[in-house]
Amino acid sequence: MGDANTFIGKPAVLEGLPGHPAVKAILAWNPEALTDAKFDRNELTLTIAAEQIRAAAASVQAAGYNFFEDMTAVDWFPASPRFQLSYHILSHSFKERIRLRVLLEEASPAVESITPVWPAANFYEREVFDLFGVRFEEHPNLRRILMPDDWQGHPLRKDYPVEGYR
Amino acid sequence: MTDVAGTPILEAPLAEGAKDQHMVINMGPQHPATHGVLRLVLEIDGEIIVRIYPEIGYLHTGIEKTCEAKFYQQVVPLTDRVNYLDPLANNLCYCLAVEKLLALEIPGKAQWLRVLLAELSRLNSHLIWLGTHAMDIGALTVFLYTFREREDILRLFEAVAGQRMMTSYIRIGGLSMEPPLDFLDRVQAFIRIFPEKIDEYSNLLTGNPIFRNRLKGVGHLSADDAIALGVTGPPLRASGVDFDLRRDMPYSSYEKFQFHVPVSTGCDCWARYEVRLVEMRESVKIIQQALDGMPEGAVKADAPKIVLPDREKMKTQMEALIHHFKIVTEGFAVPAGEVYQGIECGHGQMGYYVVSDGTAKPYRMHMRYPSFPTLQALEVMCKGRLLADLVAVIGSIDIVLGEIDR
Numbered sequence: 001m002g003d004a005n006t007f008i009g010k011p012a013v014l015e016g017l018p019g020h021p022a023v024k025a026i027l028a029w030n031p032e033a034l035t036d037a038k039f040d041r042n043e044l045t046l047t048i049a050a051e052q053i054r055a056a057a058a059s060v061q062a063a064g065y066n067f068f069e070d071m072t073a074v075d076w077f078p079a080s081p082r083f084q085l086s087y088h089i090l091s092h093s094f095k096e097r098i099r100l101r102v103l104l105e106e107a108s109p110a111v112e113s114i115t116p117v118w119p120a121a122n123f124y125e126r127e128v129f130d131l132f133g134v135r136f137e138e139h140p141n142l143r144r145i146l147m148p149d150d151w152q153g154h155p156l157r158k159d160y161p162v163e164g165y166r
Numbered sequence: 167m168t169d170v171a172g173t174p175i176l177e178a179p180l181a182e183g184a185k186d187q188h189m190v191i192n193m194g195p196q197h198p199a200t201h202g203v204l205r206l207v208l209e210i211d212g213e214i215i216v217r218i219y220p221e222i223g224y225l226h227t228g229i230e231k232t233c234e235a236k237f238y239q240q241v242v243p244l245t246d247r248v249n250y251l252d253p254l255a256n257n258l259c260y261c262l263a264v265e266k267l268l269a270l271e272i273p274g275k276a277q278w279l280r281v282l283l284a285e286l287s288r289l290n291s292h293l294i295w296l297g298t299h300a301m302d303i304g305a306l307t308v309f310l311y312t313f314r315e316r317e318d319i320l321r322l323f324e325a326v327a328g329q330r331m332m333t334s335y336i337r338i339g340g341l342s343m344e345p346p347l348d349f350l351d352r353v354q355a356f357i358r359i360f361p362e363k364i365d366e367y368s369n370l371l372t373g374n375p376i377f378r379n380r381l382k383g384v385g386h387l388s389a390d391d392a393i394a395l396g397v398t399g400p401p402l403r404a405s406g407v408d409f410d411l412r413r414d415m416p417y418s419s420y421e422k423f424q425f426h427v428p429v430s431t432g433c434d435c436w437a438r439y440e441v442r443l444v445e446m447r448e449s450v451k452i453i454q455q456a457l458d459g460m461p462e463g464a465v466k467a468d469a470p471k472i473v474l475p476d477r478e479k480m481k482t483q484m485e486a487l488i489h490h491f492k493i494v495t496e497g498f499a500v501p502a503g504e505v506y507q508g509i510e511c512g513h514g515q516m517g518y519y520v521v522s523d524g525t526a527k528p529y530r531m532h533m534r535y536p537s538f539p540t541l542q543a544l545e546v547m548c549k550g551r552l553l554a555d556l557v558a559v560i561g562s563i564d565i566v567l568g569e570i571d572r
Contacts, residue, residue, distance in 0.1 A: 162235045
């Protein structure tokens with residue numbers, strides 16, 4: 001892995017991986033929506049403009065990245081933008097994984113749900129809503145999933161204590 | 167109603183109970199066939215299931231939050247507790263993810279032992295699945311047979327790790343210590359008898375008309391639905407999708423092993439049973455290859471600032487003592503970055519997403535466990551079918567609540 005190429009930034013990735021199917025698909029669909037890109041440790045990360053994530057998911061799905069594997073959030077408190085959503089998409093045919101990334105501001109974080117593209121995202125988006133307080137618009141059933149329904153606060157946020165009485 | 171962050175808490179989507187002739191009943195969380203503390207809210211029309219609503223979180227321990235407060239090496243024992251039926255796969259997946267961040271090279275012997283132990287762990291997981299699945303359907307005897315062999319596997323785990331279930335044997339940079347001298351012989355003795363035992367289970371179940379009728383044509387899941395709902399592992403392959411991370415995106419030198427990935431187009435509980443039974447036989451082949459070609463050498467990477475020194479060195483050499491002290495008290499810094507490492511465990515695709523900010527503690531750790539998305543497919547498999555089939559379907563997708571709730 002040490003000798004693998006590393007490309008940081010959108011221009012470097014576009015130059016270094018011009019033939020990558022996911023990069024090609026995003027560029028053919030809407031080059032403006034790709035705000036940043038990174039190829040590090042053999043993993044491709046494409047940062048997508050927050051309001052475009054559902055369309056971006058649909059376009060990589062059409063390009064052969066057919067399997068939604070995982071989705072979660074990272075809280076970069078107190079930095080801004082505070083929340084990062086990471087979608088891991090697998091391709092059964094290319095035998096490769098990509099990461100779509102979305103950055104969200106702290107004030108009322110919300111993003112389009114990708115459940116119309118992959119119904120598998122249903123539980124994952126509920127989990128992120130539950131533990132981070134990020135809302136997913138047009139989600140069929142956006143309720144808490146792991147914590148009790150009447151719980152106050154979102155435990156995986158960095159300003160939520162690890163131990164002690166809340 | 168809103169919470170602290172001002173987010174509205176939404177209402178439950180379930181239809182009001184007594185509409186038409188539908189009845190809403192509760193199954194679990196203390197139901198013997200739910201494999202833990204799964205609660206299902208069922209809407210039924212007579213004996214027919216109209217809708218299933220899984221209510222999870224009874225086992226939620228916030229393990230991801232705990233990981234963020236620990237050093238990287240302290241997380242290894244926590245991972246055992248997530249999927250407690252397949253402990254070495256948890257250790258392996260986490261360690262591979264951190265090793266990817268560290269760009270650490272693992273010695274050949276450690277990689278082969280990891281493969282051997284991961285396959286033993288898969289056998290352990292499949293044996294529990296087979297025993298409990300058959301027991302749910304009424305074949306109580308099989309449980310006693312599978313637990314007999316599981317005991318042998320647990321003894322092997324005890325021999326290497328000193329622990330039967332929470333092994334923590336695979337560590338960042340290799341293994342915690344050399345296996346005992348007679349370990350490989352004991353594994354050899356076990357896999358010599360094990361194929362006969364699989365025949366024994368198969369003789370008990372495969373020809374059994376009750377077992378066949380309970381599973382055939384029950385719990386249909388098409389390939390498209392399986393992919394759309396994120397189903398992985400044996401249920402995915404039983405729906406006709408030929409994908410196995412061990413073969414298709416190999417890790418820990420799986421590319422050096424020859425094995426066959428069973429696929430079935432039956433799409434029902436019976437297909438899942440057959441796929442898992444063949445998988446057990448393939449695991450035995452992998453273990454045999456690992457025993458035959460076991461390389462010589464160390465079981466730990468040569469990275470004194472990351473891997474704890476041997477006990478003897480620590481007691482006799484000053485350098486080793488210093489390293490030991492530093493690792494235990496301060497941990498080790500991991501270069502900033504984010505990685506996702508997926509492996510194929512007994513239930514399906516497991517994945518660890520680790521985000522590092524360059525310190526000695528993981529900034530964010532997310533665990534992707536196969537049972538969580540597979541549970542979403544339960545409704546598709548059971549809708550419009552009899553309530554009694556639900557128990558067979560839950561058994562066939564082989565869920566573990568520890569990994570759903572984390």
